[in-house]
Amino acid sequence: MMAGGLSVLRYAGANARVRGLYSHLLDEPTWRHLRLSQDPQVMLEALKATAYGGLIDVQRVGFPGAEDLERRLWGRAALNCRRVMTFVDGPPRQLFLVWWQHFELENLKALFRGLDQNMEPEQIRRLLIPLGGYSTLPWQALLNERSVRGLIDRLANTHYINPLRAAYPLYQRERSLFALEVAMDIRYYRDLARAIEALGGSDREQARRVIGTRLDMLNILWAFRYRLYHELSVEEIVNYTLWHTIRTDADLVREIALGAEPAYILQRVWGGRAFDAEDLADLRADDARMLPRLEMLLERYWWQLARRESSGYPFTLGALLGYVVLQEIEVLDLITLLEAKIMGWPPERTAEYLIRSEE
Incomplete structure (x- = not known):
């Protein structure tokens, strides 16, 4: 439209x-x-x-230099997102702000991982995406924490605190960051979904098409990953995913958890013409390479979608x-x-x- x-x-x-x-x-x-x-x-x-x-x-x-360059490349992407954010106001501006916060989320995960591996603060710092002065999180204080529990307590004034505290007992039992990272992911992407729904009219339609598709992709990938790699129960898989996105819901996630084939899921979500039949035929759940292939297929679909948005009618949020x-x-x-x-x-x-x- x-x-x-x-x-x-x-x-x-x-x-x-x-x-x-x-x-x-x-x-x-x-x-x-x-x-x-x-x-x-x-x-x-x-x-x-x-x-x-x-x-x-x-x-x-070399690898050390490459890792440093990777962080700087991501820092540039984060900065350009902030630049776009300044071009708009109101709910669209809030959407870009929340999207930008996924860079903060990746830094928080790196911080938890470094702390869990007993890395020194300066070693962890070198893993973080440079975000300039835009971040509101107290990174120096977070870097100085020496325990996972202390790090969680430092996040008391953020929207991550309740899901992190709820997941902490499972971390203590299993000594794995899995539950903490899932808790942060779910919290963040629910906030992103709310930012989309706060838009009105054609803005909401376009945001659902671009960013909402990302939520659909992640929900599907998470469900297959939990089933194939983590061997979680149906109830756990449903609880560790988003209960509702633009095209997915708990019933679809439950189907994946119960053994649905990826080709069937993609056709059900996006219809029979979105993906090449040969690509779908390569997605067999009993193939160890299925999940990387599924992820690449969805990433390329998203890239093509973004290309269409960028080459279409120019004066839009899309x-x-x-x-x-x-x-x-x-x-x-x-x-x-x-x-x-x-x-x-x-x-x-x-x-x-x-x-x-x-x-």
């Missing part, structure tokens, strides 16, 4: 500025050159000529969301590409793990 006059006025200025950010995404010739470059040195030299050039230190190639998604997927692909070249993978093997398809 085409946006009305008020929506056009609201997003015209924002779109003009986001188009400037769109121009910094990698074009197809540059992406092809990076993908086909023979080693990480050549790739990084080529990347220096792009909008990512300021992040590149070619002298630091166009802004499309940019944010494309930026994050580009960063993820760049990280995959760099790691593959460090490990000496040929382009054909690397392509299996890249989300962006060839044009």
Whole structure:
């Protein structure tokens, strides 16, 4: 549905500025050159000529340098999300703020993991995505905590505190961060769903289509992962997922927990034409490679959806969301590409793990 006059006025200025950010995404010739470059040195030299050039230190190639570059790449994606957020106000601005907070969520998980592994504060700090001065969490105080219980108590004034306290006894029994990370995920993504529903009219429709699809994807992936890798009970799988997203609910999750095949689930959720029949045929639950294939299939579907949003009618919230998604997927692909070249993978093997398809 085409946006009305008020929506056009609201997003015209924002779109003009986001188009400037769109121009910094990698074009197809540059992406092809990076993908086909023979080693990480050549790739990084080529990347220096792009909008990512300021992040590149070619002298630091190797796994330690690559890990540092990964954090800086994610930091750039987080910063660009904040930039888009400043272009809008009201409920759309709140949606971008909540979406940006998934970078904070990843940092919290890294902090819990580092603490659980008895890492020193400075070692943990090097794992965190740089978020500048935007984060409201007391990172220095969090880094100085020396116990998981103390870290949870430090989060007393955040929306994570109640689910973390509820999950802590299970952490104590099993000495696994699984329950704590699931608790944070569920809390965060429920907040994201509420931010979508707080929108009105075409904004809500577009946010459901772009960000709501992400919630659908995660709910399906979580349910299959809990069933196949963690061997949880049906009740546990339902409790460890989102009870309702745009296209999924507890009944669908229960079907997955009871043994439904992934191809059937995808066709039920998105219809018979969303995915190639050959790709669906490769999704057999008894195949150890099924879950990575399912995840890649859904990520590529999301990338294509974001591309359509970004190339459609420009004066919409969907166009802004499309940019944010494309930026994050580009960063993820760049990280995959760099790691593959460090490990000496040929382009054909690397392509299996890249989300962006060839044009």
